[in-house]
Amino acid sequence: MTASLDVRTVPTVVYDGQKPGTSGLRKRVKVFQQQHYTENFVQATLDAVSSDKGAKGSTLVVGGDGRYFLQDAIQKIIKIAAANQVAKLIIGRNGILSTPAASNLIRKHQADGGILLTASHNPGGPDNDFGIKFNVANGGPAPEAITDRIYESTKTIKFYRMVAMSDIDLSVIGSKRFGAHHPFEVEIVDSVNDYVALMRQIFDFALIRNFLQEHRENFTVLFDGMHGVTGPYGHALLVEELSLPSSSVMNGVTLPDFGGGHPDPNLTYAHELVARVRSERIAFGAASDGDGDRNMIISHDWFVTPSDSVAIIAAHADCIPYFKITGLRGLARSMPTSAAIDCVAKAKGVSLYEVPTGWKFFGNLMDAGQLSICGEESFGTGSDHIREKDGMWAILAWLNILASVSSQRGCLVSVRDLMREHFAQYGRNYFTRYDYEEVDSAAASQVMDLLQAQLASQQLIGTTQNGFTFAQMDNFCYEDPIDKSVSKNQGLRITFTDASRIIFRLSGTGSQGATIRIYIEKVEPANGQCDSDAQDVLKPLVQLALKISQLTELTGRTEPTVIT
Template sequence: LTVTTESTEPIDGQKPGTSGLRKKTKVFMGKNYLENFVQSTFTSLKSTGVPIEGGTLVVSGDGRYYNKEAIQVITKMAVANGVKAVWIGKDGLMSTPAASAVIRCREGGFVPFGGFILSASHNPGGIDEDFGIKFNCENGGSAIEKVTDLIYQNTQSIKEYKICKGFPNIDISTCGTYVVGDKVRVDVFDGTEDHVGLLQKVFDFEAIKKLIARKDFSMVYDSMNGVQGPYARKVFVDELGAPESALMNAIPKEDFGGKDSPSHGHADPNLTYAVELVAKMGLNKLGERIGSGDSVPDFGAAADGDADRNMILGKQWFVSPSDSVAIIAANISCIPFFKDGLNGCARSMPTSGALDLVAKKKKIPCFVTPTGWKFFGNLMDSGDEKYFPDTECYTPFICGEESFGTGGNHVREKDGMWAVLAWLQILASKNKDESKPLVTVEAITMDHWKTYGRNYYCRYDYEGVASEGANTMMSNLKEKCGTLKGEEIKGMKVESAESFEYHDPVDKSVSSNQGIKIIFTDGSRIVFRLSGTGSAGATIRLYLEKYEKPSGNLALSQFEVVKPLAAIALEMSDLTGKHRKLHVLRKP
């Protein structure tokens, strides 16, 4: 196993965003692009004392184009950097939450120091689309900013990388253990094992099985041709007894079905892209009912490309992600893992305040973090004496984001399958008696609103904006914040305006410039922020929210309700309708 040291030069723009480094696939395929990032990661880890030499590394991805090739390159570089064991999912596949589960709990005689997840999540895949890579640490969570900043620094000064060119390509289509040369060991295994095993400990599968067996209950699950297919088959069909026909698009594809598929290759579980599922559930793209609903299943759900996102639907009913996490929190004792309740919960800042209301009633803290799952990790690790000896423990813990991400502390990533099982478990617990009519997803949502009120919510995405213009807009808004307080705009008075800054209560780190947050005296809210997951240009996200109390009108169109806020937001920011794309809509 001869190690070669190849010379290289820094490549611009290798700064990880909200969730890793994402670029056009061809950029990743360019000379040294992947190699520079991987070497910079190893160098950073070594400099902070992570035991790479002799260590175990997990490498897998969501199966998009270039996944398999990248795995071979990373394996050869890992070995050259001293790694002694590499763990790879069969066919190179592992969903993002599954990779987190493998890093945290797989029993293979070694404890991995982390893993590379190859994914650009919901972004389309293919040679002309997107590829991505991120490093997850020993806790199974995406590297925190301190680490990604260091990796970025190293990409700017890199001069060489190490690779074992002679290391054989591993046959990742066959499970097995490959021992190469001086006792380097590569394990290829079924990437669903650990994750599904863990979920069986979190949920009561028998109870869910009984729900699925009810004659008056039917469900469908859309894997959107992403990595979730094999997991969906194992969980819903093999374990829970759902018919094969409950599975949609369950075969992972390198392009997630491509441009000509109903989703246009966007494995993104929302009303816009999960076209087939949404139609099957008797809804249109705006979340409005179409047709009589007669043959519509009682439950529908979908995952994104790397299966960390989820969408929850009932019969002709859409559950917004912000509501979903709140409803799960309100019903948390239905789930065995949380039978003793929660110690804390969290949401990203742009996510609606529905969860806060539940937390208040439960008298537990609700943390508000910047966008991106990595900020939840410290909160979930807070009880870990090894890292945070003097911190209050916030686990058991759940958290969510408005962008269809929900999860708990069983792993350190959002978990699309977890969210679906959480809903099924809640449904199962409310539907134990088969002689009574089914308590539906809609009824559970309505009940929730009648108890807590409804946070009408809408998000607009302005895609393909020039970066410079977007940055100027954000800095103008930041400047305006200083004088907005007390001002009246279109009949609404500003209560506060600020650029969101997060102070991590566990490691005390500070993250600034996480979005502009404007709150009005009636509690309504406008948030602006720049996306950190794009592969080119900029995307501005605008989030609007208006709260209605339990006794108020809970059955309006959220689009109509937030319209006045949209008008104010446009006036403040000089955004025009030109790039606007409606992202999330819901209508009862």
């Protein structure tokens, strides 16, 4: 044990705009590199951990997705945490932790929370994005009460505390202890092992291995880590645990700039995977995003929408050992996500929850024992094993289900087979999302104001356009059944008489400008046309959405940035 730590009080200035959203604070790297900027936000976060004692005596998990500025930020966090009398930091080796792995560590070690350094699926590098978010003791994102406290602190901060100490070698696993009067410990842990151990408890790895071996000629697997955090996790799970060849993992090295790519697992940004899956006729393709909480499932002849993916997992939950033990306590989706999982909930006789976008709403239900499986249309899928969405978990869930169903039938069941059978039983919710990224904020507000005016007048209700009759138009409001908090203005919904929907939202996941998201859903019953091309089916609704929003006229954008 060394002598008392040299705590220094550093005068600072207030920076405007440090308001964390659902996914924390996201800005360009150059913004975080400003003098005092990162330190201010970390100090404000520690002050907000508890309203009475701050972070004193707490244990926190720290890690991130490997993006540029990660290690610099962690060294600042270590020194500020020590000065604020945090008892212990648990840090992933080299600062690396996927968001799901961090959630698991918080829960495993019964930590008081975690500081996650990620901008999720946003690009990385010195000219791109960085982010910091705080997760609470249940392993999930901080609720608004805490993020509001962080923001209020950033608006009045006059100083932060920092210890004068050398940087810590984040590459060496083990513990280091500092200080005398207020002992401070930094433990560097393996980034992957604890997460892999958790997956072993959830899935039947022996069944999946046998399935992959038996059908190795006809069932090829390709996972794209997109040079994000999940490359090492994908290698440990797919190659080391499930005995797939190392060639089954592409872009598996975590890079600070994600290899110059955009680590968002969709048909646009995962174009390299999509091209290989189609040209090489890959039976099962999958990708995860920068911080590992999102996923995409694809085969050479089928793209699985995230809405359909969570419905499939829920429908076949009894194939997964974890749910054989726990049962299904309930199912949930974010409001913009298609209602495909609603049909599964009804068939299984379990509760269905429709919540705003943001994983914290699922977490409340999970903590109350009312929810098992949930998903968001933004490629996020998860369960109550942790309190974050989990990309690798979803990929393993699909493999476990395909292995189980194939074993039961004594023949190979493909992704397309599983989807067609699902539609034959439950019907199909054709779904797409149009993203218009980095739109001028004023123009984006004009679009939403126009729609809000139409909502207020209710002038569209009862009218028929493009073959669809308007039944309801509202702005989604949610009262949390657990903590009774109310979340208003969560997305403008238009519902038609056939249960099809158009939804408009402004997204807060970008670092600049505004992102307008349009969600389009058409419901087709089980005895209807369930095997058509989704974009063809949805084209009339897309045209209607653009017409009533005047998006092209108001923003000048003739094409979306991304279609999923």
